[in-house]
Amino acid sequence: MTDHDIFAALRARTIAALAELLPDLPADAFARVQMEPPRDPSHGDMATNAALVVAKPARQAPPKLAAALAERLAALPEVESAAPAGPGFVNLRLRESLLRAQVPVVLAEGERYGDGRAGAGRRIDVEYVSANPTGPMHVGHCRGAVVGDALANLLAKAGWDVTKEYYINDAGAQVQALAYAAYWRYLQALGTTMDEDAYAQLIPGGLQYKGEYLIPVGQALRDRFGASLASQDPDHRVGLLGPDHWLETVRDFTVERMMEAIREDLAMLGVVQDVFVSEAQLVREGKLEQAEKLLFDKGLIYRGVLEPPKGKTPEDWEPREQTLFRATQFGDEVDRPLRKSDGSGTYFANDIANHLHKIERGFAELVHVWGADHGGYVKRMQAAVAALSGSTVPLDVVLAQIVHVVKDGQPVRMSKRAGTYVTLRDLIDEVGRDAVRFTMLTRKADAQMEFDLDKVVEQSRDNPVFYVQYAHARCRSVLRSAGDPPAGDLALAPLDSLTDPAELALIRRLTTWPRTVEAAAIAREPHRIAFFLHDLAGDFHVLWNKGRDDATLRFIRADEPEATRARLALVAATGTVIRSGLAVMGVTPVEEMR
Structure with a gap:
């Protein structure tokens, strides 16, 4: 058996054995059968829950069914042994010849090895990202950008047809506040004598965005429009013109400039999205009204009064009739308002319009990567998507927790350019794109993270970025020393000499790559790829170090050409899988460490 994914192949053989044991069971009874690496490697190479999940419909005791299944699986030519375990599991140990046969499979497929069909x-x-275009990208955006981009790459590798999207939040009060801030920088570029405090008192909400990043925007407004957007008194002093004359122009110009900067920041991070969707454009096109009509026709919109929010009492809360969406019919805690008192759409209503736009474009599944502070928003958005799609389009939300940047054990100083936070560019300039991307994926997205600038560039096994890259560099060093033999030639090498436990452990790890891709994609957990690469690098470093102590395990031995070819094949396969994993993460593999 030289299947691309031996876990999938053994799962199919397990289901076939079960079907022979239980011929009266329908095919869908086997849907939850899994074949996984056991948590404890001493238990074998694979473990299946097959007997456990079909015991109830089969009306048999799980341990008895597991024993019968183990007997059948033990008879397969690729299985060394099979034994029942626990309440209904079966542990399998594979023949070493089957494991070795996977090495040429890796070499034949190259970095396509691990490509799956789960997405069909x-x-x-x-x-993902979808930051308000009100300032430079910061560290908080960075984690969501990396998680989203790696997840999109992972889903593509697992067989989905992926579109990477950025939703531009360019409608609402925050963008208006940005326009007032840009207008202040425009007045400065024209030489106004008005001071900042005086200006702040003249505009709604005060001056909210004070970062230096808006100075070039103000200068660009001056270059484009001259003094036409400002007032001038007889003494030619520059002053504030009524917003009716400039607000829309300045807002659109500033959002465009901010999005140019955001695209540049994302490109520095290696993130290039396929689609940018404007909230303001959807509003202008009447998408909100279209969504409302669709929900109204389904009987899911009504006029009503909500109960007081938690923590509020009737004395400090004013009940009022609102346009409400029946979110509770789809699992949300309360129904949700769609219109503000001035008749404009709520933030939630505009998001409904955005999701209708996605559904109309024919997506079968939706995934969002949000900051953890949006956790309370998940159920209402899932309710809306279920209502809009008739529960045919699932929405998964991945929450990314905050990142704390430290250096020398202390929080990193804030960026002067941004004014209040560490920018993405600051971070990339400090440690490099690949280190940023890899490190952001070394924790599950919803776990808080401390990004230690010193550790990220440290050359030690405690630094996972270095540890994995060093393994790849070692693979390339070995192959260069051997003259870089073509993978096709190495795929023909006899592999019977690969018998050391460290060699077999490395091969076992390589065979789990396709299953890792599939499981990580289904769970929407790209950090699993970083974990896998760290473990794979560890197995390779163990074998490398054994070769330093035992000359018979060295990769290149002039007196054993066949064993050398076999080990070079294993080294090449290892490097191939590392590159495949790094490609999912959006990280460039290094050829040598300096």
Whole structure:
């Protein structure tokens, strides 16, 4: 058996054995059968829950069914042994010849090894970053950008048809506040004598965005429009013109400039999205009204009064009739308002319009990566998507926790340019794009992270970025020393000499790559790829170090050409899988460490 994914192949053989044991069971009874690496490697190479999940419909005791299944699986030519375990599991140990046969499979497929069929070509929209275009990208955006981009790459590798999307939040009060801030920088570029405090008192909400990043925007406004957007008194002093004359122009110009900067920041991080969707454009196109009509026709919109929010009492809360969406019919805690008192759409209503736009574009699945502070928003948005799609389009939300940047054990100083936070550019300039991307994926997205600038560039096994890259560099060093033999030639090498436990452990790890890709994609957990690469690098470093102590395990031995070819094949396969994993993470593999 030289299947691309031996876990999938053994799962199919397990289901076939079960079907022979239980011929009266329908095919869908086997849907939850899994074949996984056991948590404890001493238990074998694979473990299946097959007997456990079909015991109830089969009306048999799980341990008895597991024993019968183990007997059948033990008879397979690729299985060394099979034994029942626990309440209904079966542990399998594979023949070493089967494991060795996977090395040429890796070499034949190259970095395509691990490409899966779990997605079955379904169209999936992955929306991530989607930061308000009110300032430079910061560290908080960085984690969401990396997680979203790696997840999109992972889903594509697992067989989904992926679109990477950025939703531009360019409608609402924050963008208006940005326009007032840009207008202040425009007045400065024209030489106004008005001071900042005086200006702040003249505008709604005061001056909210004070970062230096808006100075070039103000200068660009001056260059484009001259003094036409400002007032001038007889003494030619520059002053504030009524917003009716400039607000829309300045807002659109500033958002465009901010999005140019955001695209540049994302490109520095290696993130290039396929689609940018404007909230303001959807509003202008009447998408909100279209969504409301669709929900109204389904009987899901009504006029009503909500109960007081938690923590509020009737004395400090004013009940009022609102346009409400029946979110509770789809699992939300309360129904949700769609219109503000001035008749404009709520933030939630505009998001409904955005999701209708996605559904109309034909996506079968939707994924969002949000900051953890949006956790309370998940159920209402899932309710809206279920209502809009008739529960045919699932929405998964990945929450990314905050990142704390430290250096020398202390929080990093804030960026002067941004005014209040560490920018993405600051971080990339400090440690490099690949280190940023890899490190952001070394924790599950919803776990808080401390990004230690010193450790990220440290050359030690405690630094996972270095540890994995060093393994790849060692693979390349070995192959260069051997003259870089073509992978096709190495795939023909006899592998019977690969018998050391460290060699077999490395091969076992390589065989789990396709299953890792599939499981990580289904769970929407790209950090699993970083974990896998760290473990794979560890197995390779163990074998490398054994070769330093035992000359018979060295990769290149002039007196044993066949054993050398076999080990070079294993080294090449290891480097191939590391590159495949790094490609998912968006990280460039290094050829040598300096």
